[in-house]
Amino acid sequence: MKERLPGRSLRLFRITKKTGEFQLRDISLEVFPGEYFVILGPTGAGKTVLLEVIAGMHAPDAGEIWLGEENITAWPPEKRRFGFVYQDYALFPHLNVRENIVFGLKNKKLPCDEIKRELKAVVSLLGIAHLLRRLPYTLSGGEQQRVAVARALIMKPRVLLLDEPLSALDPCTKEMLQQELKRLHQLTGTLIIHVTHDFEEALYLGERIGVIMGGKLLQVGSPEEIFTRPRTAAVARFVGAENIYNSEIILRGGRKYVTLGEALLQVETNLTGRAGFSVRPEHILVSSLPQPGNCLPGKVLAVYPRGLLTRVIIDAGERLVALVVAREDKGCTLAPGSTVYCSIPPAAINVFPF
Numbered sequence: 134m135k136e137r138l139p140g141r142s143l144r145l146f147r148i149t150k151k152t153g154e155f156q157l158r159d160i161s162l163e164v165f166p167g168e169y170f171v172i173l174g175p176t177g178a179g180k181t182v183l184l185e186v187i188a189g190m191h192a193p194d195a196g197e198i199w200l201g202e203e204n205i206t207a208w209p210p211e212k213r214r215f216g217f218v219y220q221d222y223a224l225f226p227h228l229n230v231r232e233n234i235v236f237g238l239k240n241k242k243l244p245c246d247e248i249k250r251e252l253k254a255v256v257s258l259l260g261i262a263h264l265l266r267r268l269p270y271t272l273s274g275g276e277q278q279r280v281a282v283a284r285a286l287i288m289k290p291r292v293l294l295l296d297e298p299l300s301a302l303d304p305c306t307k308e309m310l311q312q313e314l315k316r317l318h319q320l321t322g323t324l325i326i327h328v329t330h331d332f333e334e335a336l337y338l339g340e341r342i343g344v345i346m347g348g349k350l351l352q353v354g355s356p357e358e359i360f361t362r363p364r365t366a367a368v369a370r371f372v373g374a375e376n377i378y379n380s381e382i383i384l385r386g387g388r389k390y391v392t393l394g395e396a397l398l399q400v401e402t403n404l405t406g407r408a409g410f411s412v413r414p415e416h417i418l419v420s421s422l423p424q425p426g427n428c429l430p431g432k433v434l435a436v437y438p439r440g441l442l443t444r445v446i447i448d449a450g451e452r453l454v455a456l457v458v459a460r461e462d463k464g465c466t467l468a469p470g471s472t473v474y475c476s477i478p479p480a481a482i483n484v485f486p487f
């Protein structure tokens with residue numbers, strides 16, 4: 134875990150907010166000073182509503198928001214001094230890039246030379262000096278988003294809120310901007326809360342990730358934890374662990390096992406009784422011969438080549454999805470109807486409470 138920076142953490146205590154039919158439910162969370170925190174969830178999960186409650190655009194129905202030692206729940210957005218960057222950039226269309234960026238500082242009636250100094254710094258940070266005279270409609274999506282980030286950063290926000298800032302960009306620009314956001318965060322040490330539905334983006338950027346679904350914060354943890362140790366079937370499914378089952382935990386000879394079809398698979402867990410478990414497709418080793426350890430026979434149902442990886446659907450008593458690197462399929466014939474053996478190391482089996 135990264136060393137905590139001095140400064141103020143942002144804490145949410147039991148936030149509830151109803152908008153129409155939808156409700157944010159009892160959300161508690163602490164984001165640490167200088168942290169890059171990603172809120173990850175599917176469409177309609179409540180990510181934007183949560184971000185807008187944090188920004189002060191909506192008052193929560195219940196619960197409190199604290200910044201350091203101050204209860205800011207009733208503070209209007211301008212008093213919070215949080216930056217907000219939208220998915221669609223929301224630049225003022227009639228102002229050029231320079232005017233867009235300095236808009237907030239001009240409103241604050243800062244002296245001209247101070248505005249110039251701040252502009253120069255933020256423009257060089259984002260590499261957009263050549264764009265200053267352009268109008269927003271002449272900019273690419275990536276350029277517009279850089280300008281939107283500059284406009285937020287120049288205000289030296291106490292917290293920077295990013296609402297799906299990369300989702301309208303092509304994959305190449307998106308990757309470049311991801312790297313820039315990481316670099317900007319390292320340089321400025323600003324506490325950032327970044328909302329996305331894209332778990333690869335969350336894995337790359339988040340120092341910690343909170344997964345939200347149906348208005349509930351289901352899990353908060355490091356990217357590694359969320360990716361390999363989801364604590365519910367819903368989170369497991371969302372982060373791409375396609376093999377999800379329920380089982381009784383069976384104790385035999387001092388070891389614990391779960392059942393998959395007819396097979397017993399050894400697991401590493403403190404849980405007892407009924408439990409769920411998930412296995413990521415890329416953690417299943419498919420071979421033509423039985424292997425030592427957790428290994429179950431199966432019949433190939435379907436094979437879908439996907440470039441370097443092949444997606445294999447196997448009937449192993451239960452439906453199993455494996456992703457195999459073509460060169461590493463241990464010479465077995467991956468064709469529908471062929472018999473294969475699936476090895477799943479105990480460490481690759483994520484057991485969670487039922």
Ligand SMILES: Nc1ncnc2c1ncn2[C@@H]1O[C@H](COP(=O)(O)OP(=O)(O)OP(=O)(O)O)[C@@H](O)[C@H]1O
Pocket residue numbers: 152153154155174175176177178179180181182183330
């Ligand atoms: N003002 C409103 N009135 C009624 N319902 C609303 C309002 N604002 C949001 N909602 C509903 O709340 C739910 C959560 O919306 P929100 O925009 O927070 O989702 P999201 O997780 O950001 O999704 P996306 O990734 O698609 O942007 C949705 O079902 C939405 O229709």
